[in-house]
Amino acid sequence: xPGRVRETPLKNPDRPYLxxxxxxxxxxxGAGVIKHFVDGSTAVLxxxxxxxxxxxxxxxxxxxTALHHRExxxxxxxxxxxxxxxxxxxxxxxxxTKGPGMGAPLQSVAxxxxxxxxxxxxxxxxxxxxxxxxxxxxxxxxAQNPVVLYVSGGNTQVIAYSRQCYRIFGETLDIxxxxxxxxxxxxxxxxxxxxxxxxxxxxAKKGKRLLPIPYTTKGMDVxxxxxxxxxxxxTFDKRFRADGQPQNPNDEDIITPAxxxxxxxxxxxxxxxxxxxxxxxxxxSKEVLIVGGVGSNLRLQEMMGIMAEERGGKVFAMDxxxxxxxxxxxxxxGLLSFRMGFDTPLLKSTCTQRFRTxxxxxxxxx
Amino acid sequence: xxxxxxxxISTSTLISQGxxxxxxxxxxxxxxxxxxxxxxHRFRKGYRHPTLDGSITRTRxxxxxxxxxxxxxxxxxxxxxxxxxxxxxxxxxxxIDGQSVRKLLPGGAGEDDEEQEEDDQIDLLQEYDISVEILxxxxxxxxxxxxxxxxxxxxxxxxxxxxxxxSTFKSCHATLRTELVLIDFGLSYHSSLVEDKxxxxxxxxxxxxxxxxxxxxxxxxxxxxYEQRMGKEWAAIGRRLDDxxxxxxxxxxxx
Numbered sequence: 154x155p156g157r158v159r160e161t162p163l164k165n166p167d168r169p170y171l172x173x174x175x176x177x178x179x180x181x182x183g184a185g186v187i188k189h190f191v192d193g194s195t196a197v198l199x200x201x202x203x204x205x206x207x208x209x210x211x212x213x214x215x216x217x218t219a220l221h222h223r224e225x226x227x228x229x230x231x232x233x234x235x236x237x238x239x240x241x242x243x244x245x246x247x248x249x250t251k252g253p254g255m256g257a258p259l260q261s262v263a264x265x266x267x268x269x270x271x272x273x274x275x276x277x278x279x280x281x282x283x284x285x286x287x288x289x290x291x292x293x294x295x296a297q298n299p300v301v302l303y304v305s306g307g308n309t310q311v312i313a314y315s316r317q318c319y320r321i322f323g324e325t326l327d328i329x330x331x332x333x334x335x336x337x338x339x340x341x342x343x344x345x346x347x348x349x350x351x352x353x354x355x356x357a358k359k360g361k362r363l364l365p366i367p368y369t370t371k372g373m374d375v376x377x378x379x380x381x382x383x384x385x386x387x388t389f390d391k392r393f394r395a396d397g398q399p400q401n402p403n404d405e406d407i408i409t410p411a412x413x414x415x416x417x418x419x420x421x422x423x424x425x426x427x428x429x430x431x432x433x434x435x436x437x438s439k440e441v442l443i444v445g446g447v448g449s450n451l452r453l454q455e456m457m458g459i460m461a462e463e464r465g466g467k468v469f470a471m472d473x474x475x476x477x478x479x480x481x482x483x484x485x486x487g488l489l490s491f492r493m494g495f496d497t498p499l500l501k502s503t504c505t506q507r508f509r510t511x512x513x514x515x516x517x518x519x
Numbered sequence: 520x521x522x523x524x525x526x527x528i529s530t531s532t533l534i535s536q537g538x539x540x541x542x543x544x545x546x547x548x549x550x551x552x553x554x555x556x557x558x559x560h561r562f563r564k565g566y567r568h569p570t571l572d573g574s575i576t577r578t579r580x581x582x583x584x585x586x587x588x589x590x591x592x593x594x595x596x597x598x599x600x601x602x603x604x605x606x607x608x609x610x611x612x613x614x615i616d617g618q619s620v621r622k623l624l625p626g627g628a629g630e631d632d633e634e635q636e637e638d639d640q641i642d643l644l645q646e647y648d649i650s651v652e653i654l655x656x657x658x659x660x661x662x663x664x665x666x667x668x669x670x671x672x673x674x675x676x677x678x679x680x681x682x683x684x685x686s687t688f689k690s691c692h693a694t695l696r697t698e699l700v701l702i703d704f705g706l707s708y709h710s711s712l713v714e715d716k717x718x719x720x721x722x723x724x725x726x727x728x729x730x731x732x733x734x735x736x737x738x739x740x741x742x743x744x745y746e747q748r749m750g751k752e753w754a755a756i757g758r759r760l761d762d763x764x765x766x767x768x769x770x771x772x773x774x
Contacts, residue, residue, distance in 0.1 A: 313729070320729045326766060363570050372674045372706060372722040419568045426566050427539065434538035435678060435730070456566035463565060464536060 178254025248487025360415025
């Protein structure tokens with residue numbers, strides 16, 4: 154909330170701190186090194202990521218994603234350290250994603266983290282993935298106390314900070330927005346490279362026709378599964394042309410894949426902006442921060458910008474380096490809690506698929 | 520040519536900008552001693568596609584007016600309807616002189632100045648001559664009345680409830696000098712389903728816990744009043760509410 158800023162419990166460090174973060178809760182494996190300086194500033198030293206890309210029409214399955222992470226983990230960690238020119242001996246703590254995410258990929262990453270921790274005798278810090286996104290967003294954009302819209306393949310939440318906790322104001326009642334986009338991309342056979350959502354965004358630019366799709370906001374919550382079914386339904390419509398071309402010159406009343414992408418984006422992003430606006434009005438905040446993979450969508454950022462402007466507020470967004478899952482955000486959030494005296498003992502260094510944003514005690518904020 | 524309702528807006532004073540509408544204080548007649556009305560203008564949202572925006576605005580304004588009328592007929596305390604212009608997105612309702620319930624509860628006024636805020640709260644409670652317990656009961660009762668009329672509010676929060684100011688309200692109650700009014704029916708609809716009523720309560724519960732972190736036990740006393748008023752209908756709704764609480768993603772499934 155705007156106004157008086159209370160004193161932060163996080164003291165400036167007595168010496169520079171270095172942390173490595175490992176992330177692999179979904180189809181990306183990422184490693185990053187962050188440094189916190191004595192004056193309280195931070196620097197991103199390296200941020201390496203590799204994405205497991207499946208052929209069009211297929212999603213990533215837990216088993217193969219975990220396999221991908223196991224194959225790439227060592228190379229990425231080595232690249233990441235080499236880029237900075239430090240060795241594992243120099244870092245203060247090893248941060249890894251504790252959850253939420255897909256079970257098998259999380260386990261592979263936790264295993265790597267545990268092994269490194271034993272090998273180099275470094276403390277482990279388990280990090281909540283969502284908190285990682287939020288803290289990284291605040292660090293990169295400089296937003297003080299924004300309403301956070303966290304949109305990705307596995308999460309859709311509107312979050313606001315209150316009393317050392319990120320409280321969830323609104324969230325999806327069924328599937329996440331990114332999941333809805335990914336699955337729709339599979340229906341119309343769009344490529345998964347670099348990301349299905351990115352290709353939908355490009356396709357949507359060619360769309361002209363806004364088709365009626367359910368608009369399912371419920372208070373501050375949203376629902377996407379019915380929308381997905383409804384857009385999928387249009388692909389069985391007799392006006393649908395999978396190649397996007399009219400069959401003959403008189404074939405005017407047609408629906409193209411581009412139109413579907415356009416309608417889908419316009420509808421679901423409008424819903425997200427609406428619930429974000431509702432949360433802003435409710436708590437009286439003027440800042441919005443968009444984090445998560447879907448947050449790199451320019452149309453969503455644009456719509457959010459218009460809304461913020463109408464309210465006299467400001468939107469903070471980032472590019473794909475920090476929006477999409479990365480190791481650096483885990484390192485940053487992990488180091489914040491490490492500096493507050495938190496670490497995860499080896500026996501408790503588990504991971505969990507279900508780990509809500511509001512379960513974490515945000516000890517480093519006032 | 521601008522429509523008469525837009526002309527009316529141009530002559531009225533902007534009070535605030537809510538979640539989706541601008542709120543104005545206006546006078547329908549030239550006589551300033553006449554009771555003012557509240558105009559709620561769902562202005563065009565630049566971020567939404569014009570077609571989508573138009574249809575959403577029209578349905579919401581018409582739906583809100585319909586729900587208010589239904590509540591009024593069933594004796595639920597809501598503001599009276601004064602004018603409707605669905606195509607412009609304007610709804611005129613009774614002006615309620617009073618205070619939002621959110622301001623009367625701990626944590627409601629924001630977190631800038633906690634001590635100051637707590638004083639204000641107590642002052643307000645005294646001004647309205649009401650205790651937090653009674654306030655919770657009123658909330659429970661009013662929602663129950665609304666649900667018995669098969670109206671689902673859709674956005675129950677403490678910001679969407681008001682207390683009438685004792686100085687301008689004539690109470691027919693012996694000890695109570697104010698009245699709780701439910702406002703903002705922008706997301707409301709008609710339903711007799713147990714599911715919808717339970718979700719409505721769940722929305723309120725979430726709003727309570729996210730706005731008033733220490734007021735969680737208070738919600739329980741509001742629910743108690745609700746339960747009494749609903750009578751035999753409560754059993755099914757209560758059971759469904761427990762189910763609804765388990766929804767949402769990534770909850771730990773222990774126990």
